Amino acid sequence: MEFCPKCGAILMMKKTKAGCPRCSYVAKGKVDMEMKEEVHEAVPVAVVDEKGSNVNPITDWVCRKCGAKRAYFWIRQMRAGDEAESKFYQCVKCKNTCRVDD
Ligand SMILES: [Zn+2]
């Protein structure tokens, strides 16, 4: 988040631009409105739903764990639109899940 250089209030998102809710300051360009959170790389990604029906497409991918050559594949856009999207592969055999960032 960013603060108003004039009065110090936290900038709010207005229609198309960020601006100060207290004074008339309008930010020029892009303002980071996100609260920064730590990204925990080691957190396993839960992907298989309870019914066990995995609707993700299967693609060619060599599992580093068991050597199987097929994996479920999907892409997840991280919260902010300008962040790189992450690709996920899950081995069809051993369910080993691998995240690949661009
Ligand atoms: Zn202000």
Ligand SMILES: [Zn+2]
């Ligand atoms: Zn595997």
